[in-house]
Amino acid sequence: MSKFNDTIIALATAQGISAIAVIRLSGTDSIAVTQKLFKGKNLLEQPTHTIHFGTINNGDKMIDEVLVSIFKEPNSFTKENAVEISCHGSPIIVKEIIKAFLKQGVRLAEPGEFTKRAFLQGRFDLAQAEAVADLIHAETDNARQAALNQMRGGFSNEIKRLREELIHFASLVELELDFGEEDVEFAKRDDLAILIKKIQSYLTSLIESFDQGNAIKNGIPTVIAGRPNAGKSTLLNALLNEERAIVSEIAGTTRDVIEDEMQLGGISFRFIDTAGLRETKDVIEAIGVQRTKEQMQKASLILYLFDLSTLTAREIQDDIFSLDELGIPYFKIGNKLDLVDPALIEKLAAQNFIFISASNKTNIEQLKEAILAKFKINEVKQGDVLVTNLRHYENLTQTYESLERVLYGMATDVTGDFLAMDIRQSLHYLGLITGEITTDDLLDNIFSKFCIGK
Numbered sequence: 357m358s359k360f361n362d363t364i365i366a367l368a369t370a371q372g373i374s375a376i377a378v379i380r381l382s383g384t385d386s387i388a389v390t391q392k393l394f395k396g397k398n399l400l401e402q403p404t405h406t407i408h409f410g411t412i413n414n415g416d417k418m419i420d421e422v423l424v425s426i427f428k429e430p431n432s433f434t435k436e437n438a439v440e441i442s443c444h445g446s447p448i449i450v451k452e453i454i455k456a457f458l459k460q461g462v463r464l465a466e467p468g469e470f471t472k473r474a475f476l477q478g479r480f481d482l483a484q485a486e487a488v489a490d491l492i493h494a495e496t497d498n499a500r501q502a503a504l505n506q507m508r509g510g511f512s513n514e515i516k517r518l519r520e521e522l523i524h525f526a527s528l529v530e531l532e533l534d535f536g537e538e539d540v541e542f543a544k545r546d547d548l549a550i551l552i553k554k555i556q557s558y559l560t561s562l563i564e565s566f567d568q569g570n571a572i573k574n575g576i577p578t579v580i581a582g583r584p585n586a587g588k589s590t591l592l593n594a595l596l597n598e599e600r601a602i603v604s605e606i607a608g609t610t611r612d613v614i615e616d617e618m619q620l621g622g623i624s625f626r627f628i629d630t631a632g633l634r635e636t637k638d639v640i641e642a643i644g645v646q647r648t649k650e651q652m653q654k655a656s657l658i659l660y661l662f663d664l665s666t667l668t669a670r671e672i673q674d675d676i677f678s679l680d681e682l683g684i685p686y687f688k689i690g691n692k693l694d695l696v697d698p699a700l701i702e703k704l705a706a707q708n709f710i711f712i713s714a715s716n717k718t719n720i721e722q723l724k725e726a727i728l729a730k731f732k733i734n735e736v737k738q739g740d741v742l743v744t745n746l747r748h749y750e751n752l753t754q755t756y757e758s759l760e761r762v763l764y765g766m767a768t769d770v771t772g773d774f775l776a777m778d779i780r781q782s783l784h785y786l787g788l789i790t791g792e793i794t795t796d797d798l799l800d801n802i803f804s805k806f807c808i809g810k
């Protein structure tokens with residue numbers, strides 16, 4: 357593992373005025389550098405995990421009264437010497453303090469650099485490091501619990517254990533190769549097959565958890581679509597209980613995509629209002645219609661609105677045909693219930709329509725219940741293992757497929773060198789998940805998404 361000599365600094369709390377701001381430093385010299393700017397006790401003589409009152413000074417100028425917490429390696433988040441300075445939460449104080457440290461040769465931290473150092477120093481594996489970011493960005497309690505579970509171990513330990521067992525077999529198969537012509541078999545093929553099936557069964561449970569995990573982490577994009585004037589913008593406002601989108605009797609009012617989030621039953625739903633679907637000569641409206649189609653393709657659910665007051669059988673037929681062709685789950689919603697004759701309702705009820713009046717807020721709760729029933733998730737509990745990260749999902753799937761190739765290879769009696777190659781490939785994908793195998797690009801990609809100071 358690489359050692360870092362340079363000391364990094366960043367504001368760890370949110371920008372802006374606050375009661376207290378925390379500036380953090382990490383690196384071999386962080387305590388020594390702080391001592392140069394600090395008036396109070398000699399920090400270098402203090403034990404780890406202690407807090408000290410004093411002032412931070414730039415030359416003769418006192419910047420602020422502060423509390424300094426010191427953490428000595430390896431007992432800090434980064435496993436390096438680390439300091440946290442709690443000062444008054446003024447942006448100008450924060451700026452002056454950081455400037456004073458920069459003058460001492462300290463460097464501004466890059467996004468996620470503290471967590472990256474913690475990972476490189478072996479504090480946790482890559483999947484756990486990624487969970488740190490998820491934890492900070494969690495918007496629902498379920499998302500928080502899923503991230504916390506992953507940060508505290510999640511599938512990491514089991515994957516590491518299975519990977520080691522597989523490494524053992526890989527080396528036995530490779531040893532056989534050294535014996536060339538002689539017909540030796542150190543790696544018992546039956547035992548290898550049993551291990552692979554065991555790993556695959558664990559992978560399957562993880563892969564299957566991604567549907568829920570992804571919904572919990574990223575929310576469920578729900579597109580409100582339909583023809584102009586069906587009442588889409590009115591429905592968005594009714595769902596969110598606020599005047600988010602402009603409602604008008606003029607067809608073609610909504611030209612851009614408008615969206616907002618709402619939590620239902622522990623999941624966050626992203627409701628997306630769109631431009632009405634129709635042929636149009638208006639260039640701007642046409643762009644809106646194009647965007648609607650793109651949004652519909654990316655949606656997890658479409659709330660498709662029909663205007664019951666103008667509806668024709670032909671319209672239902674055409675629109676449902678297009679929806680079925682798209683292949684995304686959808687609800688058929690009949691709007692403007694207040695304007696319609698009960699005979700029509702009876703006819704459409706047989707076709708699974710949900711009836712609402714968006715402007716009168718009739719049956720909006722029932723609609724929410726129907727949406728929720730479609731995406732029912734179990735509450736995430738402590739210790740539940742859920743895959744929420746697309747990168748993990750993809751690597752898990754690739755591992756599974758490469759293990760299939762190992763099994764196929766054994767079934768068709770391929771030579772040992774091909775078998776060894778397929779096992780190595782599986783090990784590669786497994787290693788990417790927990791970070792035994794990394795590249796600079798992969799790390800940059802992951803940690804650049806963190807905030808500065810994390």
Ligand SMILES: Nc1nc2c(ncn2[C@@H]2O[C@H](COP(=O)(O)OP(=O)(O)O)[C@@H](O)[C@H]2O)c(=O)[nH]1
Nearest residue numbers: 585586587588589590603604605692713714715
């Ligand atoms: N009577 C009635 N009018 C509605 C209802 N929902 C929407 N409207 C009206 O239908 C018109 C078009 O609504 P809007 O939400 O802008 O439709 P959009 O083009 O699909 O976004 C407006 O005049 C709304 O007030 C409803 O449930 N009943």
Ligand SMILES: [Mg+2]
Nearest residue numbers: 588589609610
């Ligand atoms: Mg609209």
